[in-house]
Amino acid sequence: MQRGKVNFFERMATKITSWTGSSMAFGIAFSVILVWGITGPIFGYSDTWQLVINTGTTIITFLMVFLIQKSQNKDSKAIQLKLNELLAASRFASNRMVDIEDLSENELDVLRKFYQKLAEMAETDSDIHTSHSIDAAQKLHRHKKESLSGFSNGDTGSHE
Numbered sequence: 001m002q003r004g005k006v007n008f009f010e011r012m013a014t015k016i017t018s019w020t021g022s023s024m025a026f027g028i029a030f031s032v033i034l035v036w037g038i039t040g041p042i043f044g045y046s047d048t049w050q051l052v053i054n055t056g057t058t059i060i061t062f063l064m065v066f067l068i069q070k071s072q073n074k075d076s077k078a079i080q081l082k083l084n085e086l087l088a089a090s091r092f093a094s095n096r097m098v099d100i101e102d103l104s105e106n107e108l109d110v111l112r113k114f115y116q117k118l119a120e121m122a123e124t125d126s127d128i129h130t131s132h133s134i135d136a137a138q139k140l141h142r143h144k145k146e147s148l149s150g151f152s153n154g155d156t157g158s159h160e
Helices: 008-020 023-038 047-089 105-124 134-152
Strands: none
Touching: 008 023, 008 047, 023 047
16 A cells, blocks of 8 residues: 655654653653752752743643644554454444444444443353344344234244
């Protein structure tokens, strides 16, 4: 797959977030704090001495929030696309699950409850390879409803 040109901000965000997660970055940050702490008595723990570290850490934290969020958004999109591909490629998976990240919180809660029920059903199966997809569960549900409606019409229940 050919990769498109990546803009300057994206390249820098990727490099910076990668570097800031390294041992070297932690070591430098720890050293800065250590030097700052050691210089406290030299500067008499003055307001200016405290302001230097507070201002520096606030600015770095403020900028890092945006860089980390950018990186997480990109990673999240990539993971969602990979999961979508797996769902689309699996003949047993429900294609309805593709792009569910766009659903509301309430809709996701409904799906979660459904999958909890599927997990409960799977625990009672003797065959661990039995698949309980949304579509399979809906077919089974329709079949049960049709069977029950047959009973209410005086049928003896000899449906196959």
